[in-house]
Every structure is written in structure tokens, then in C-alpha cells.
Amino acid sequence: MAAELVVLVGLQASGKSSFCAERFSATHVVVSKDDFPARKREVRQRRALEAAFGMQKDVVLDNTNPSRGERLWALERARAAGYRSVGYYFESRLAVCIPRNVARPIGVRVPEIALAATAARLERPSLKEGFDRLFYVCLREGAFEVAPWHEDP
Ligand SMILES: Nc1ncnc2c1ncn2[C@@H]1O[C@H](COP(=O)(O)OP(=O)(O)OP(=O)(O)O)[C@@H](O)[C@H]1O
Numbered sequence: 001m002a003a004e005l006v007v008l009v010g011l012q013a014s015g016k017s018s019f020c021a022e023r024f025s026a027t028h029v030v031v032s033k034d035d036f037p038a039r040k041r042e043v044r045q046r047r048a049l050e051a052a053f054g055m056q057k058d059v060v061l062d063n064t065n066p067s068r069g070e071r072l073w074a075l076e077r078a079r080a081a082g083y084r085s086v087g088y089y090f091e092s093r094l095a096v097c098i099p100r101n102v103a104r105p106i107g108v109r110v111p112e113i114a115l116a117a118t119a120a121r122l123e124r125p126s127l128k129e130g131f132d133r134l135f136y137v138c139l140r141e142g143a144f145e146v147a148p149w150h151e152d153p
């Protein structure tokens with residue numbers, strides 16, 4: 001079977017990294033800009049993805065990945081490498097994510113303005129971008145609920 005690229009999409013504190021740890025960390029290479037120094041994040045991330053693609057490893061991209069433009073490169077490279085791509089879109093209401101971010105320990109908490117900036121760039125993913133499958137993820141009372149995707153008309 002083809003290797004898999006998983007792209008997580010959602011605001012800060014929407015639950016991506018927790019979901020990633022629960023679901024993918026045992027089976028997928030986890031690539032996240034958070035692991036790289038600020039100055040070279042994009043280049044380092046692309047290098048890490050290319051390395052995984054080169055070895056045909058399942059890989060998960062754990063960033064906010066809010067806009068189509070920011071997802072494009074990974075989806076195109078994955079396709080060229082014979083991967084299937086799966087997206088998980090996290091419920092990203094500011095009314096939910098802001099209090100969850102505030103409740104985080106200092107150090108993991110991000111400034112509220114960063115959530116607003118991401119919210120302004122956020123574009124729901126679409127199968128047209130190159131995803132083979134999409135899912136909608138909600139964090140409810142401590143458990144992740146994964147629901148089928150409804151493509152925007
Ligand atoms: N299973 C859970 N039950 C209850 N709360 C949870 C659970 N998983 C995560 N959270 C809460 O959600 C918060 C955000 O989770 P997480 O760090 O996974 O978000 P994120 O989307 O990766 O954010 P960022 O984009 O900033 O990395 C956590 O700090 C925690 O308070």
C-alpha cells in the first residue's frame with residue numbers, strides 16, 4: 001500500500017499535537033516546525049519531509065497548516081512520491097481555542113494575537129487541494145471525536 005502523508009490543520013490549542021501523540025507517534029514520522037529554530041523552520045521542515053518521502057515512511061505534519069498555500073508544497077511533493085494524503089481538520093473556534101490556550105502552562109501557551117493571526121489565514125481544506133481523504137476532529141470532554149468530512153459546496 002502507498003505510504004501516507006497526514007496533514008493536521010487547526011488553530012493553536014485545537015488539539016493537534018495531543019491527537020498526533022495518541023494516534024500517529026508510534027507509526028508515523030512526526031514533522032513539526034516547532035522542532036526547528038525559528039530562522040530555518042521552513043527549509044528544515046521541507047528537508048525532513050523529503051527525507052521521509054525518500055524512505056517511503058508514513059509521516060504526519062503537525063503544524064497549524066492554516067492556508068491552502070501553506071499546505072501546497074507538502075501535498076504536491078507527497079503526490080510526486082506516490083503517497084496518499086489524509087487531512088484532519090480540527091474544530092477551530094476561537095471561543096474554544098482561546099480558553100484552552102489560556103489554560104496551558106506558561107511556555108506552551110502562545111500569545112492570543114497568534115491565534116487571531118492564524119484564524120485570519122485559516123482555510124478549510126478541500127479534496128481539490130490534493131487530499132485523498134479528510135476528517136473533522138472535535139475534542140469533547142477529553143476525548144477526540146473523528147467525524148466524516150463534508151466538502152464545502
Ligand atoms: N485528551 C484531552 N483532554 C483534555 N484536554 C486536552 C486533551 N488533549 C489536549 N487537551 C488540551 O488541549 C490543549 C491544546 O492541545 P495541543 O497542544 O494538542 O494543541 P495544538 O493544536 O497542537 O496546539 P499548537 O498549534 O499550539 O501546537 C492542551 O494544552 C490541553 O489543555
Ligand SMILES: [Mg+2]
Nearest residue numbers: 016017018062
Ligand atoms: Mg501542537
